[in-house]
Amino acid sequence: MSAIDFSDPATIAFLTEELMAAGVDGLEISRPGGQLRIVVAGKDGARISSTGATPRASGLAPGFASAIVKAPMAGHFCVEHPATSAAPQNLPRSVSDADIVGFVGVGHILLPLRAGRSGVLTRLLAEPGAVVGFGDPLFEIELPS
Template identity: 45%
Template sequence: MSRVNFGDPAVIASLAAALEAAGVDGIEIEQDARKVRIVIERGILGAVPQVDASQHSSAATHAISVAAPTAGLFCSAHPASVAPPLELPREVVPGEMLGFIRVGPILLPVKASGTGILMRSLAGDGSLVGYGEPLFEIEPCP
């Protein structure tokens, strides 16, 4: 299978048209050291694709984003828990439980994806989140 050239404007236009036709708000694709993000913003003039193509290094010290494993309602703690909410900032390790996504009666865990300092929670308790939506930012430890 051949690799798709995400630097080609025709490919970007085709992807944006497919996203708009499907009613999808955006997509992010990573390939090697290149990231392409297409976001469809709907406004007065209709859907306007916004493209952000950036180079990044996996060794960079950018914040680690913890994303929603599926669409659902974000819960900052287990409903049966009496523990206080997470204090920010605080140190976290990979696999540490940060919250849950509720899909009907099912709770899916949201776990830290790396070691670092949990700096921000990006979703409010009980808010509706989409698949892959950033929920937390973790600053890597030096």
């Protein structure tokens, strides 16, 4: 018996559809590197959330630190909400810990990516529209010293 790949967007979409069809309230999967939770919100959809460590990266000038925003689940990476007609924001730009800096989508489900740290969003580490896996680095935020 082979293991299920919970980092595959198609697997997550399939699980979500099956949970909704079966009338199940949700599913939680825990692994050493993180946790995936699918909560069915009703007939109209589901909410997917995931947790994982956000390690600090090095390589900046002395006195500076950075944080990496990682993909909380597998899916398609979007810098801007797909329904928005606003022009994309240029980098670098200031962000607060609660700012939404991008999205990861699986089917019709879109998970917002919060900065998680206040600082300056300096680099895009993944190509917009690319399929990303759980834990893939997406953004770099320079933290105030």
